[in-house]
Amino acid sequence: MPIIVHEDKHLFEIQTARTSYVFGVNEKGILQHLYWGETIAAHDCAHRLRSRSHSSFDAEVERECEEFSFWGGVGYSEPSLKAQFSDQVRDLKMVFEGYRIEKDKGLECLILILKDAFYNLKVHLYYRIIPELDLIERYAEAVNTGEDDIVLESFQSAAWTMPYMLQSRMTHVAGSWAGEYQLRETVLSEGKKIIESRRGFTGPHANPWFAMDDGSAAESVGEVWFGALGWSGNWKIVAEKTIFEHVRVTGGIHDFDSQWMLRSGESFVTPVFVGGYSSSGFGGMSRTLHRYQREYILPTEAKRKVLYNSWEATTFDVHAGEQIELAKKAAKMGVERFVVDDGWFGKRNSDRAGLGDWDVNPDKFPSGLDALIREVNDLGMDFGIWVEPESVNPDSELYRNHPDWVYHFPTRTGTQLRNQLVLNLAMPEVKQYIIDFMTRLLSSHPIAFIKWDMNRTITEPGLQGFPQEQQREIWIRHVQSLYDIWAELRAKFPNVEFETCAGGGARIDFGMLRFADQAWPSDNTDAFDRLRIQEGFTYVYSPQIMMCWVTDSPNGMNGRKLPLSFRFHSAMTGALGIGGNLREWADSEIGEAAVHITSYKEIRHLVQVGKQYRLSSLRHSKLAAVQYVNDDHTDSVVFVFLHAQQFGRHSQLKLQGLAGGMVYDVEGLSKETVQLHGSTLMKAGIPLNMRGDFDSVMIRIKAREGTHE
Ligand code: DGJ
Helix, strand or coil, X not given: CCEEEEXXXXXXXXXXXXXXXXXXXXXXXXXXXXXXXXXXXXXXXXXXXXXXXXXCCECCHHHHHECCCECCCCCCCCCCEEXXXXXXCCCCCEEEEEEEEEEECCEEEEEEEEEECXXXXXXXXXXXXXXXXXXXXXXXXXXXXXXXXXXXXXXXXXXXXXXXXXCCEEEEEECCCCCCCEEEEEECCCEEEEEEECCCCCCCCECCEEEEECCCCCCCCECEXXXXXXXXXXXXXXXXXXXXXXXXXXXXXXXXXXXXXXXXXXXXXXCCEEEEEECEHHHHHHHHHHHHHHHHHCCCCCCCCCEEECHHHHCCCCCHHHHHHHHHHHHHHCCCEEEECCCCEXXXXXXXXXXXXXXXXXXXXXXXXXXXXXXXXXCCCEEEEEECCCEECCCCHHHHHCHHHECCCCCCCCCCECCEEEECCCCHHHHHHHHHHHHHHHHHCCCCEEEECXXXXXXXXXXXCCCHHHHHHHXXXXXXXXXXHHHHHHHHCCCCEEEECECCECCCCCCHHHCCCXXXXXXXXXXXXXXXXXXXXXXXXXHHHEEEEECCCCCCCCCCCCCHHHHHHHHHCCEEEECCCHHHCXXXXXXXXXHHHHHHHHHHHHHHHCEEEEEECCCCCCEEEEEEECXXXXXXXXXXXXXXXXXXXXXXXXXXXXXXXXXXXXXXXCCXXXXXXXXXXXXXXXECCXXXXXXXXXXXXXXXXXXXX
């Protein structure tokens, strides 16, 4: 039973395999957080459950660590809920009414019920528990039980109070297009550190995830508290440290330019903000989050196929003949899925026209799309296609027929980004248009895979079709409608797999991943830059969903020349794809690629569903190294990348996750297979014979039959 209620002490205790999460209702009725971390005797916290006044300026200090901050009275910390009633009163006095424990999605769930002392507003706080992963999924629901409207001005998913630490260091990711998922650290001082998106989608500049430690945690050691929000629109995570040294992280849908009308009888449910604890550093945190995605978030269990995508080879110049040429080369290499990217529809010869007109371009496919699909299938591959349903080029039939279908303010000219505007997904007819054309596309062609792109932010957020008091619902309605569309398509076409892409990795989060099987982390396909992007990505997201393409050298973005083996090894640390212009590849390169693809198929179960250990980072070293191990420690693969050798020196690398007493066959270190004990591999490490610039190696480690721990 992971939920224990100590009624006599007014304490709630959530137990997971290795943690305690404790809070109580104090004498003023405030839900006061008391502890979160490694397992303790929770009832010992009872003596700390009390209201504390410091001065008339800080009358209820415990409100700095309230389980959920209702804005009203003397509560001044980051609000979890701020509301306005129909008589213009903007003050909440939420009184604890009771609790219930029930199963939610098969998991034990504690639900706290609070009610305003005067108004007809109820709030339910949910704590859904995943004991074996030490995770708690938190979300909240507001219910209008009266006759009058209530305006929700800010409604966050959860507030996580951190335990006391000598210093609080926050880790997060920052980035930009082509440079997503860069790891950053900041030590908090009094005030707030905010990471956010106000651009209408998750965004490349930050990602809704945080980790907190006392400055001493590292990849494989130390205590780390962390959380990740499942929302694909405007979001905000606020880490706040007070003068009384309380540190709290509040997160949810961004309250900027946002409000929600809660009409009589209606309720609003926030997205889930999952929180967890790891006592084995950032690596432990990531392995927990990877397993969480696989077991609780992703829609399917299927392993990722090796795909080919023609975007970098042909851009908008998509013609059946060249696509078939590419497909033949891809099939020869062992590719399993062939994907035609942008440019196959309407008058889409550049990014200036055609977006919105989803009919196959007859000039580009004179025998129809199915002729290409048949060729691809005959070559032994399945077929995928690119779409960007939320956007429209003004130069398109769709826009000419429906200029009012985009978000806009009547007195403003809509800003065009990549020559496109954003469709108003909140309008029922627009939503239906997207469902209809996608249904047509998927039911009239044998398509196995959809890459769903979104290449701009939202501007001029006028929500046509909605009354004045609901205009600021746009940010939420866009995402709700997007989720509805994906849910409907996935239900209608259960065998079609989906990728989330937004000009690279700008819409990857636990909200979108409930619908998407895989994700495109970045348009930057330089295998060296990718190592940093992929490292940050795997802090939160599983290598299983991380699509990585092998592209041409020199790289189109930065001109860097890299050996084919380096490009493959970098891409093999996630879900492998090929994105180069194969028509230009020499036969020897196609041959070498085939060998790498064969190796990948032999190790992909480790990369995609094994445990990942990041052994070395380019942030601190000239070596990047990452290892994957199966659950019973018998099978492992390591990829090592050298940036630049200096002074003729060689490096050593210590492995992880093996069984000390087992003897392993180690392939890849030298020409011969060597036998080494797990203890030797992990404690003494292995010598690396890597040389020059941009060297890389794949090392395969397999337990010898008959050896054991
Ligand atoms: C942006 C994506 O990230 C690319 O992979 C490609 O699909 C282009 N859009 C197509 O316009």
